[in-house]
Amino acid sequence: MPRVSPLEVYRNLPGTNCGECGEGTCMAFASALIERRKSYEDCKPLVTEPKYAEKLEKLIELVTPPVKEVVVGTGERACVLGGEEVMYRHELTFFNPTAVFIDVSDDMGEEELVKRAKAVEEFGMERMGQVLRLQGVAIRAKSGDDARFGEAVLAVAESTSLPYMLCSTQPEMIEVGVEVAPERRPLIYAATSENVEEMGELGARYSLPVVASDASPQRLLEIVSRLRSAGVEDIVLDPGTAPPGRGLGRCLERMAALRRLAIERGQRLAGYPIMGTPMVAWLDEEDEVRAAVKECIIASAQLLRHADLLVLHSLEMFSLLPLLTLRQNIYTDPRVPIQVDAKLYEIGKPDEKSPVLLTTNFALTYYTVASDIEAGKVNCYLLVVDTEGLAVEPAMAGAKLTGSVVKEAIDTSGVAKKVRHRKLIIPGMAARISGEIEDVTGWKVIVGPVDSSRIPAFIQEKWSPNGDSGG
Amino acid sequence: MKLEDLLTKLVEVDSLELENVEVDVEELIMSVKQSMVMLARAAAPQVQRVEQRAEAPAKPEEVSFELPVDTYPGRIEEVTIGATRAEGGTRGYQVKIGGQRTLYLFEGGWVNKPVVSFDVFDMPQPQFPKALREVWSEYWDSPGEWAKEAVKRGADLVTLHLVSTDPKVKDTPVSEAAKTVEEVLQAVDVPLVIGGSGNPEKDPVLFEKVAEVAENERCLLASANLDLDHERIVRAAVKHNHNVLSWVSLDINDQKTLNRLLLKEGLPRDRMVQDPTTAALGYGLEYTYTMIERLKISGLKGESELAFPVSCGVTNAWAAREAWMNVQEWGPREYRGPLWETVNALAVMLAGADIMMMLHPAAVQAVRELIDSLFSDAEDASTLEWLKV
Numbered sequence: 036m037p038r039v040s041p042l043e044v045y046r047n048l049p050g051t052n053c054g055e056c057g058e059g060t061c062m063a064f065a066s067a068l069i070e071r072r073k074s075y076e077d078c079k080p081l082v083t084e085p086k087y088a089e090k091l092e093k094l095i096e097l098v099t100p101p102v103k104e105v106v107v108g109t110g111e112r113a114c115v116l117g118g119e120e121v122m123y124r125h126e127l128t129f130f131n132p133t134a135v136f137i138d139v140s141d142d143m144g145e146e147e148l149v150k151r152a153k154a155v156e157e158f159g160m161e162r163m164g165q166v167l168r169l170q171g172v173a174i175r176a177k178s179g180d181d182a183r184f185g186e187a188v189l190a191v192a193e194s195t196s197l198p199y200m201l202c203s204t205q206p207e208m209i210e211v212g213v214e215v216a217p218e219r220r221p222l223i224y225a226a227t228s229e230n231v232e233e234m235g236e237l238g239a240r241y242s243l244p245v246v247a248s249d250a251s252p253q254r255l256l257e258i259v260s261r262l263r264s265a266g267v268e269d270i271v272l273d274p275g276t277a278p279p280g281r282g283l284g285r286c287l288e289r290m291a292a293l294r295r296l297a298i299e300r301g302q303r304l305a306g307y308p309i310m311g312t313p314m315v316a317w318l319d320e321e322d323e324v325r326a327a328v329k330e331c332i333i334a335s336a337q338l339l340r341h342a343d344l345l346v347l348h349s350l351e352m353f354s355l356l357p358l359l360t361l362r363q364n365i366y367t368d369p370r371v372p373i374q375v376d377a378k379l380y381e382i383g384k385p386d387e388k389s390p391v392l393l394t395t396n397f398a399l400t401y402y403t404v405a406s407d408i409e410a411g412k413v414n415c416y417l418l419v420v421d422t423e424g425l426a427v428e429p430a431m432a433g434a435k436l437t438g439s440v441v442k443e444a445i446d447t448s449g450v451a452k453k454v455r456h457r458k459l460i461i462p463g464m465a466a467r468i469s470g471e472i473e474d475v476t477g478w479k480v481i482v483g484p485v486d487s488s489r490i491p492a493f494i495q496e497k498w499s500p501n502g503d504s505g506g
Numbered sequence: 507m508k509l510e511d512l513l514t515k516l517v518e519v520d521s522l523e524l525e526n527v528e529v530d531v532e533e534l535i536m537s538v539k540q541s542m543v544m545l546a547r548a549a550a551p552q553v554q555r556v557e558q559r560a561e562a563p564a565k566p567e568e569v570s571f572e573l574p575v576d577t578y579p580g581r582i583e584e585v586t587i588g589a590t591r592a593e594g595g596t597r598g599y600q601v602k603i604g605g606q607r608t609l610y611l612f613e614g615g616w617v618n619k620p621v622v623s624f625d626v627f628d629m630p631q632p633q634f635p636k637a638l639r640e641v642w643s644e645y646w647d648s649p650g651e652w653a654k655e656a657v658k659r660g661a662d663l664v665t666l667h668l669v670s671t672d673p674k675v676k677d678t679p680v681s682e683a684a685k686t687v688e689e690v691l692q693a694v695d696v697p698l699v700i701g702g703s704g705n706p707e708k709d710p711v712l713f714e715k716v717a718e719v720a721e722n723e724r725c726l727l728a729s730a731n732l733d734l735d736h737e738r739i740v741r742a743a744v745k746h747n748h749n750v751l752s753w754v755s756l757d758i759n760d761q762k763t764l765n766r767l768l769l770k771e772g773l774p775r776d777r778m779v780q781d782p783t784t785a786a787l788g789y790g791l792e793y794t795y796t797m798i799e800r801l802k803i804s805g806l807k808g809e810s811e812l813a814f815p816v817s818c819g820v821t822n823a824w825a826a827r828e829a830w831m832n833v834q835e836w837g838p839r840e841y842r843g844p845l846w847e848t849v850n851a852l853a854v855m856l857a858g859a860d861i862m863m864m865l866h867p868a869a870v871q872a873v874r875e876l877i878d879s880l881f882s883d884a885e886d887a888s889t890l891e892w893l894k895v
Contacts, residue, residue, distance in 0.1 A: 123803070125796045138895075160835075162788070175893055202893055225890065248889045253571040260566040275889035279879035282886040287856075288612040295574040304569060312892040328845055332872055335849045339795075339856045348895060353837025356828060357787060357849040364792040373793065399789050426790075429755050429783070432704055433733060467674055486827055 039097050041065040047094040048078060049087060055079045068098050070370075071130065101298045101306050102343075104131070105244050105269040107171065107222045108198020112156075114170045116271060116343040117308030122298050125369055132366040134170035134344045135334075135359070136200060138314055140177040141187035148187055149194045154350055156195040160359065163402050167359040173224070173346045174212065176203035181211040188215040200224050200246075200346075206233030217241045224248070225273055231258050235265030243269070246310060250275035252289055256304045263304075271344060272305070276312045276333060278319065283333060286311070290340040308343035317348050327354040334358050338365065375401045377421035379448035383414035387455045388500040390415045392483065392490065393441065394462060395422040395430050404487040411491020416453060420444040427464045436465060438475030445476055456500040462487075575613045578806035582606040583775050583814050584618065585749055587663060588697025589724040594747070597723060598695035601662055603779070603860040604815030609806055611880060619877055620855050622870050623663035623699055623863045624656035625821050628678070628686045629670040635830030637843040638865055649686050650693030657694045659867040660874055665699035665728065666690050671712055672703035680708075680715040687716045691723060699726040699751075699817075699863070706734035717742035726779060726817075729753035732764050740771040751817055753781040756793050758800055758812075765811050775814075779861070784818040786826040787850040794818070798857035816854075817861035823850035824865065844868040852876055 044065035051061065056077040058064040067073040075094050081087045104118035114134045121127045137155045139148045152172050160167040172191050176184040184203070191199050192215055200222035201212035209223055225248035226234035238245035245267050247258040255274055262270055274289040296305035316329035327349035334345045335358055349355065377396040382405060394404045396419050408415060420440055422430035430436035441459075445451065459478045461469060463485030473480045484493050584605030589595025601621055608615030630646040632639070645652040653664045668683045670676040687700060700716055702709040713727050727743055729751035730736035743750045752768055754760040761780055768778060782797040798816050805813030823829055829846035832839055847869035851862045855873065864870050 123796070123799050124792070125800055175895075177893070204890060204893070227890070250886070250889050253569060256569040256571055257566070260569050264564045264566040273889055275886070276892065277884075277886035279875045280884070282879070282882070282884045283876070284611075284880040284882055285885050287880070288610065291610055292573055292612060300574050304567065312889075314895055315892045317895045318891060324841055328841065328848075328872070331845055332848060332852065332876065336852055336856060336876065339853060346892070351837055352835060353839075353842040354845060356836055356842065357845050360788040360828065361791070361849055361853060364788065364790075365795065367792050369792070369796060373790075397790075403789075425755065433755060486831075488827060488831065 039069060041069060044068055044094065044097055047090040047097065049080050049084075049090075051080065053080060070127070100130075101301065102294070103269070103307050105271055105308050107134070107200065107220060107244055107344075109218065109220050110196055112170075112196050112198060113220070114198050116310075119294075119341070119343075120298065122295060122341075124365065128368040128370060129366050131343065132362050133338045133342055134198075135355075135362075136171040136173045136198075136344065136346045137169055137350060138173040138175055138202075138346055138348050139187065139191065140175040141180075141184045142178045143187070145186070145190050149190050151350070152191045152195045152197065156197050158350075158355075160352075160356065161406075162360065162363060163399070164406065165363060167356075167363060169355075171198040171200065173200045173202055176201075176205070176208045176212070181208050184208055185211045185215055188212045188221075192216045192219055198222070204230055206230050206237060209234065210237055213237060213241055213243065217243065220244070222246060222271065226258050226262055228254055228258060231261045232265070235262045235267055238262065238269075239266035244271060245269070246271045246273050248273035248275070250286075250289070252293065255293075259304045259307065270307045272307050272309045273312070274309065276315050276337070278316055278329060278333065281319075283336065287336055287340045290337060290342060294341040309341055310344035310346070311337035311342045312346045313337065314346055314348040323349075327351050330354060331358050335361050338362060373398050374424040375419060377419050377444065379450050379453070380405065380417040380419060382408045382417055383412065385414045385416050385453070387453065389454065390460055390494055390498050390500075391418055391450055391454060391458065392416070392460045393418045393420060393444075393465075394487075395420060395425060395427055395436060397422065397424050397426045397430075400426045404490070407487040407490055411494075413491050413494050415494070416450060418444055418448055418450055418459070427462045431465060431468065436468065438468060438471035441472050442476045445478065454500070458500070460493075460498075573612055576608065578608060578615070578808075580806045580808040580810065580813050582802065582805050583778065585776055585779055585815050587699070587724060587726050587749060589722055589747070593724065594722040595724055596691065596695065597697050599697070600724075601697045606802070606806070609802060609858075618860070619881055620860050620862065621662035622660070622851075622873055622877075623665045623861055624653075624659065624661035624870065625665050625667060625863055625865050626652045626656055626690065627667045627669055628683065629676065635824055635839075635843060637830070637840055638824065641867060642865075648689075650689045653690045653694045657696055660870050661696060663697050663699055663726075663861070664690065664694060665701055665863050667701035668712060668716070669701070669703055671708055672705045673708060674705070675703070680712050683712060684715050684719040687719055691720060697725070698723060699728050699861075701728045706731075710735045710738035713739045714742045717746040717748055720748070721746040724748060726751055728817075729781060730764070730768060732760060736764070736768060737771045740768055740773045743777065744772055744774070749777045749779060751779050751781050752814070754783065756783045756785070756790075756797055758782075758797055758804075761797075761801065762809075762811050765814065769811070775810075778814045779817050780812075780814045781817045781819065784820055784822045784850070784854060786822050786824075786829075787846055787853065788826045788828055791850065791853055795853055795857045798854060798859055802858035815860035816858060818851075818854040818859040818863065820847060820851040820854060820862045821865045823847040844872075848872045 048061040056064050100118045100120045102117040102119040105116045115131045118131045139151050155169045158169045202224040223245040225246040249255040293305045296302035313330045313333035317326045320326035331354040374396045375398050422435040457478045460481045460483040466482045469480040582604045588597035588600045602618045605617045645655045670678040671683050726749045730739045731753045752764050785791050785794045801812050823846050829843045844866040851873045
């Protein structure tokens with residue numbers, strides 16, 4: 036892989052180990068730079084002392100990601116596209132999750148348009164401790180009337196703080212849209228072989244990001260080249276999107292090829308974020324459910340082929356949820372360990388009569404269970420046993436969740452001192468070792484629900500600290 | 507307030523702007539806000555225009571695009587599942603998987619398409635989510651009927667899971683399981699994957715028996731893992747002419763260890779498929795995704811102990827509550843569930859999986875469409891069509 040080594044970075048640092056950056060040594064700082072935990076600006080001597088000017092220049096070149104970061108919008112909701120350094124997440128991590136924009140069009144009627152834009156802005160779905168969001172609005176000039184387009188842009192700009200993109204192949208139309216609020220930093224869609232002069236001039240004049248669009252990679256890169264020479268610095272690549280029956284396969288290949296050119300071949304013209312327009316699914320599909328399904332499939336596939344920005348039409352949760360969950364998965368930092376500490380966790384404000392629930396130290400299992408218990412406002416102890424990072428079912432299959440593993444967890448956690456009862460609620464999927472746990476630990480085992488979302492109801496119905504073997 | 511802002515800004519800007527105001531008086535009254543914003547903002551860019559023009563535009567760089575094709579020292583093993591009469595079996599066709607010489611299709615080194623296998627169980631599955639019960643409950647009393655329906659619904663392969671043989675489930679004797687295998691072999695003529703109970707004591711005995719009754723059918727025995735006597739499974743497979751699935755739990759070192767052991771025990775290279783474990787979308791799918799990518803990349807780079815086709819139990823998608831739970835805010839589950847399985851399948855496929863084991867017909871259909879699309883030369887030249895939706 037052409038990734039920079041810490042040694043190469045180190046050569047362009049002062050080498051004084053001054054520690055001003057917070058790292059112990061320049062070598063440690065070099066590693067931190069590569070992992071993007073630190074920025075080169077954190078090296079004060081390098082950026083302030085003239086004698087390091089040459090090193091600084093080389094360093095910036097070394098640590099600048101091969102895919103340029105392009106910012107669309109401003110303020111808290113501004114969205115950063117690209118900035119990626121690797122083809123495969125295990126080589127480092129992916130940095131900027133694919134932005135999902137939802138379209139509106141200028142023939143919608145202001146009320147509907149504003150309603151839609153607000154729905155995009157307010158969309159939020161909590162999952163595993165993160166809120167899944169939509170990033171922006173794509174405003175399409177469909178009416179052909181520039182005044183109407185201007186009004187539509189104004190309506191979006193005034194009713195939300197979201198980034199937006201202006202979509203038309205007519206430069207005059209785009210200009211009207213831009214002038215509504217150029218300081219909101221809209222994304223211009225799109226420069227084509229036919230209009231690249233005008234779009235390039237617009238993008239440069241207002242210092243705005245511009246999408247280059249063409250299904251032929253050769254022509255696409257020519258447009259990029261012309262935009263650059265017109266003075267446009269921030270570019271997004273649109274290599275075209277087609278539904279499965281009409282060439283999705285080729286679209287996905289173009290995306291992978293462009294990203295490889297940027298990352299593994301150092302081709303600067305390809306070194307920009309890539310976008311897709313899965314909403315093409317709506318072109319040849321009358322049925323709304325089928326269209327939303329198809330759109331989700333195209334979007335998911337493009338997300339996995341490095342798309343940094345996707346334009347969708349559906350606001351249906353059934354089709355957005357799989358896509359946004361996939362994004363959450365793929366953009367998870369693989370450097371972060373998969374396990375949580377095996378120990379006793381307090382959820383809410385448990386006391387000596389509170390239930391004790393058991394789960395495994397697989398991070399996803401833990402977060403799912405903990406968030407369900409929190410959501411149900413149950414005060415309890417959550418005993419997390421060390422299953423070497425396996426979820427309940429594989430842990431059972433691999434004999435990592437056994438009576439003696441549970442005994443060990445009870446003994447080392449000190450849970451016996453925290454509660455007066457001796458009752459343990461185990462996951463429903465671990466039912467078949469309930470007897471074994473009772474035999475080894477002497478605690479009474481209650482088999483809980485198979486799915487942790489049922490825990491709050493289960494506790495309410497079944498839990499009592501008193502009774503046969505309780506305290 | 508806003509009108510005052512506008513007036514203030516108009517004063518700051520030079521007199522040129524007043525012309526517009528004159529022209530647009532009516533419009534200003536009708537949509538005051540719009541004109542205000544437009545006018546107020548007209549001044550700012552002027553400054554930038556001057557700055558930009560100070561720089562003479564550079565000549566556009568020459569462009570010559572070439573597909574970035576890599577060459578790889580390794581090759582993924584090609585494995586054949588199923589044997590027709592010509593090969594001594596009774597299957598209607600053979601399925602070939604793997605055989606890649608390149609990571610991407612566009613690099614030209616792909617010879618086989620990924621395939622879809624439908625799961626069939628040897629006992630009713632009342633715990634299935636509603637969307638699956640609705641499709642399969644009609645058939646689940648008879649594995650043969652279930653398999654037939656699966657083939658009708660577009661299965662390239664059928665995976666028969668002998669789950670009832672688990673001592674903790676029904677402890678069905680191996681002799682009876684063997685009959686079930688025969689029943690399915692007679693009901694359908696697609697190549698067969700045979701799944702065990704997951705019980706480490708029972709599975710070696712079970713596979714010895716079913717390998718024998720399915721002799722020469724070149725099935726895929728699923729699976730050998732590090733917790734059981736895999737040597738017995740390898741011997742049975744070799745003796746009776748089958749393939750073996752090498753299954754580990756999301757650990758690439760375990761995969762290498764197990765593959766090495768199976769090879770050492772006599773499994774020919776073209777008889778091994780590997781399964782890194784498929785985590786559900788939303789519940790660790792990224793680990794599976796990355797492990798498949800690593801397996802493929804390592805294999806192609808020449809790490810021969812990992813250069814085998816990959817099979818994925820995509821059915822695990824249904825373990826995610828988002829796939830089956832009735833939660834209003836998540837939208838109708840009858841659409842959500844199959845889509846969850848579809849996205850799970852396409853993720854492992856784009857990572858490099860060769861077999862997707864699946865359950866919902868709608869998901870299977872979507873995945874097959876995607877496979878066709880990947881291998882089709884259909885080309886839609888327009889990039890801007892979506893603007894017309």
